Amino acid sequence: MKALLPTGDPEKLVHFQERPEPAPQPDEAVIAVEAFSVNRGEMFLLMRPKEGLLPGKDIAGRVVVAAADGSGPAVGTRVVAHPPKAGWAERATVRTSSIAELPDEVSFETAAALPLAGLTAIRLLRTAGSIVGKRILITGASGGVGHYFVELAHASGAEVTAVSGSAERGERLTALGAAEVVHDVADATGRYDIVLESVGAESAPQALAKLRKRGQFIWFGQASREPATFSFFGFFAGPESATVRHFHYADSDEPDGVDLATLVRLVHTDRLHPEIGRAEDWSLTSAILTDLRERRIRGKAVLRVGQ
Ligand SMILES: NC(=O)c1ccc[n+]([C@@H]2O[C@H](COP(=O)([O-])OP(=O)(O)OC[C@H]3O[C@@H](n4cnc5c(N)ncnc54)[C@H](OP(=O)(O)O)[C@@H]3O)[C@@H](O)[C@H]2O)c1
CATH class of the missing domain: 3.90.180.10 (Medium-chain alcohol dehydrogenases, catalytic domain)
Structure with missing residues (x-):
């Protein structure tokens, strides 16, 4: 074959x-x-x-x-x-x-x-916990994972800010429910309960700086291939006592088939696009x-x- x-x-x-x-x-x-x-x-x-x-x-x-x-x-x-x-x-x-x-x-x-992007999105949601009413910032949002995550997080009652490289790449994110789409993480307004970071390099510390005190930073990728550098003292400028959570989608209690069936059901019932x-x-x-x-x-x- x-x-x-x-x-x-x-x-x-x-x-x-x-x-x-x-x-x-x-x-x-x-x-x-x-x-x-x-x-x-x-x-x-x-x-x-x-x-x-x-x-x-x-x-x-x-x-x-x-x-x-x-x-x-x-x-x-x-x-x-x-x-x-x-x-x-x-x-x-x-x-x-x-x-x-x-x-x-x-x-x-x-x-x-x-599969991979959708499983990642629903498992990121599980990791984030109850997100109704929460402010969430997601970087690298115009890719596979970002679109799924934004639509599902919006439907779950979160207020989502998405970071995309351009207006064209952010267009669908707005349609899927993002409250705000910015093209530079520094332009995201206010403090966030949860930050999801997958770009690396300077994006990661800039996104971390947007977190509120005791917020949750979910670290799930490094699309730029450039490692991120964090300063201990930087946390005192806002994200004091934050939780930094490393995330791997394959570390899941649910079998892939069960979560795949959920994704299929959401698509079939017009709730995931x-x-x-x-x-x-x-x-x-x-x-x-x-x-x-x-x-x-x-x-x-x-x-x-x-x-
Ligand atoms: N931890 C896990 O288990 C897990 C699982 C799945 C994926 N991931 C990782 O999560 C990230 C997102 O996955 P994905 O499937 O959505 O990837 P993708 O479709 O390639 O999307 C990545 C997005 O990152 C943005 N980006 C910003 N700066 C970038 C740069 N310097 N180089 C490349 N891209 C840049 C791009 O959007 P703009 O051009 O609009 O900025 C791109 O749309 C990837 O890093 C992937 O490896 C991790």
Whole structure:
């Protein structure tokens, strides 16, 4: 079967190769992939690929081999799934605990945009706790995670300020419920109960400075690749006694399949609206990864698996 594998060339990160058909474990189904999406973290891994890297964590398609242990969906079921690897291929194996069924009304393209970014957004919300009435600041908000988070946090009663690189990149965030969209974190007004930071470099200490006393700083990424520097004494200027929380989406009590089913339900009931900035044939995956790296994609990019 055809699969996209790393090249090691930063100008063309993946290319097609022939791979053996997947051999599922008893608790794994085989899915014929119809669409997948790409993530910033995956793009970073492809920049310097380790031996044996098989990319692909966000897929949607149809079950072609059901799990031998009887768990999970039957052959022919439309699904969205979150394999740990090897999803950018015609067929992929996924543990049934990381699969959710799709109603006919949710397209493969829409579903493929959900897994990693959507799981991150709902788990960030869980980490934040009760947010009704809270003021929240989120940096790097114009990407995949940011759009999901803003819509869900607004629906949960928070007042959200989003930081995006430009007005065009912030447009949908306003439509999805952001109370304020700024293009420089320094322009965010007032103090925040919760700050979510994923850009790094100077964005992180500037965002921290917007936190109120005893606020919560949730640190979930470093999109710029530049580490952040914090000063102990800086906290006395506002965020005194703040909690700094490192976040990794995979550290979750809920199985992926359960949270995926929640995301699908929210989309199906018109309460979550994935922002898909680009949708292309999978032959264009390298070009899309370059656009992602260069901050040219608003929301998610989805690739359709063609012949
Ligand atoms: N901790 C976890 O478990 C976890 C899970 C998922 C994602 N992440 C991380 O969370 C971040 C957001 O994920 P995502 O999937 O939403 O990524 P994404 O779609 O690539 O969005 C990242 C956003 O960051 C903004 N940004 C600001 N300064 C940047 C810079 N110097 N370089 C690159 N981007 C910059 C960009 O928006 P503008 O151009 O509009 O500023 C971009 O839209 C990433 O860093 C990702 O690696 C962490």
